[in-house]
Amino acid sequence: MNTLKPIIECILNPFLSEVVEAPSFANIDRIKEVEIFHKSLPGYQVTPLLKLGGLAARLGIHTLMIKDESQRFELKAFKVLGASYAIAKEIKQRLGLENEEITFEAISSQGEALKSLTFVTATDGNHGRAVAWSTKQFGCNAVVFMPRGTSKFRLEAIQSYGAQAAITDLNYDETVIFAAQQAKKNNWILLQDTSWEEYKTVPKHIMQGYFSLVSEFEHQTMMWPTHVLVQAGVGSFAAAIFSYFLASPKPTPKLILVEPAGAACFFNSIEIGDGQPHLTKELNTIMAGLSCGQPSLLAWEIIKLYCDAFVICRDQIAIKGVQLLASPVGDDAIVISGESGAVPVGLIDEICSNQEHIAVKERLKFDSTSKILICSTEGDTDPKVYNQILEREEG
Numbered sequence: 001m002n003t004l005k006p007i008i009e010c011i012l013n014p015f016l017s018e019v020v021e022a023p024s025f026a027n028i029d030r031i032k033e034v035e036i037f038h039k040s041l042p043g044y045q046v047t048p049l050l051k052l053g054g055l056a057a058r059l060g061i062h063t064l065m066i067k068d069e070s071q072r073f074e075l076k077a078f079k080v081l082g083a084s085y086a087i088a089k090e091i092k093q094r095l096g097l098e099n100e101e102i103t104f105e106a107i108s109s110q111g112e113a114l115k116s117l118t119f120v121t122a123t124d125g126n127h128g129r130a131v132a133w134s135t136k137q138f139g140c141n142a143v144v145f146m147p148r149g150t151s152k153f154r155l156e157a158i159q160s161y162g163a164q165a166a167i168t169d170l171n172y173d174e175t176v177i178f179a180a181q182q183a184k185k186n187n188w189i190l191l192q193d194t195s196w197e198e199y200k201t202v203p204k205h206i207m208q209g210y211f212s213l214v215s216e217f218e219h220q221t222m223m224w225p226t227h228v229l230v231q232a233g234v235g236s237f238a239a240a241i242f243s244y245f246l247a248s249p250k251p252t253p254k255l256i257l258v259e260p261a262g263a264a265c266f267f268n269s270i271e272i273g274d275g276q277p278h279l280t281k282e283l284n285t286i287m288a289g290l291s292c293g294q295p296s297l298l299a300w301e302i303i304k305l306y307c308d309a310f311v312i313c314r315d316q317i318a319i320k321g322v323q324l325l326a327s328p329v330g331d332d333a334i335v336i337s338g339e340s341g342a343v344p345v346g347l348i349d350e351i352c353s354n355q356e357h358i359a360v361k362e363r364l365k366f367d368s369t370s371k372i373l374i375c376s377t378e379g380d381t382d383p384k385v386y387n388q389i390l391e392r393e394e395g
């Protein structure tokens with residue numbers, strides 16, 4: 001671990017647009033369509049929205065709300081919201097079902113034709129598991145490539161849904177390129193959760209799939225956040241969540257991006273200052289889901305214009321978050337949250353309880369009126385890693 005780097009760094013966005021405009025892919029019709037689709041999936045249930053009143057009081061903020069994705073189907077992560085919708089959209093288009101409503105029933109009733117479709121993706125774990133689960137539900141095939149260092153547990157979790165899966169000797173960004181090449185070579189459908197100049201349709205559908213997390217939130221509470229903190233790997237999730245809030249007629253909360261210092265591709269690109277996304281070559285973080293070096297282009301275009309602040313932190317903040325959610329303050333609920341899921345709560349705790357970060361606290365305007373929304377994006381998606389983190393001392 002590099003102990004010379006600060007625990008937390010924060011920069012305000014120099015590219016912030018003065019005009020708030022929702023990206024065109026986020027609109028009420030699409031949000032409704034996605035919501036109806038997810039409700040049609042077998043086993044769909046709204047994930048809990050928890051208010052951590054004890055922690056909020058200790059930190060001197062008004063409210064801390066956390067959406068708990070450890071309970072998303074049996075997958076323990078939000079990713080399936082994107083993968084399932086994007087796969088359904090591809091099936092619909094490829095099987096010429098343009099006049100059909102997009103529901104599980106309409107898609108899965110296509111029988112034999114579904115067996116001819118193979119989806120391929122690269123993943124650090126959660127997205128691949130979501131693709132494998134979704135293809136199994138619909139009755140088509142999946143091939144999944146994983147970066148070096150991926151745990152056997154994550155590999156087997158994907159294989160358990162009947163997908164072909166393998167760990168490569170490449171890093172995450174190289175694995176994405178490899179999966180794209182394999183798609184071309186084998187006539188498979190690339191189902192990637194990141195975008196580049198020539199590849200935007202599928203990742204756009206994946207991002208639209210993530211809208212359901214916020215529409216669930218809106219049905220769960222009357223409270224509207226003043227701040228929304230979202231963790232980023234390639235940024236698709238954060239850009240989708242931000243877009244939902246930008247599309248709302250209600251006041252736009254402060255939108256804050258959280259990344260590991262060891263995989264900070266947005267923060268680093270903003271610091272370079274030419275307005276372009278840049279590759280961060282060396283990735284070094286325990287936050288597997290956030291360990292990405294190349295910002296998604298679609299996400300970059302939204303985040304660059306509308307994200308208020310970029311915050312990076314060392315791994316010890318994620319460890320602190322995991323432990324804090326496992327041993328909560330007062331009567332707060334226990335949340336099982338993996339290292340990529342728990343980093344926002346660790347960050348808020350560190351910023352509000354350590355005087356060293358007073359300047360960051362002021363920059364982000366955290367105070368007694370703050371109603372902060374965060375998402376625990378995963379549960380113990382790898383129970384062994386989760387238990388090791390619970391026992392570590394530096395949190």
Ligand SMILES: Cc1ncc(COP(=O)(O)O)c(C=O)c1O
Pocket residue numbers: 077079124126127193231232233234235236237238288289290292340341377378
């Ligand atoms: C648990 C978890 N949280 C957050 C993210 C970040 O999502 P994105 O890569 O779209 O930024 C991921 C991505 O895999 C993840 O697995």
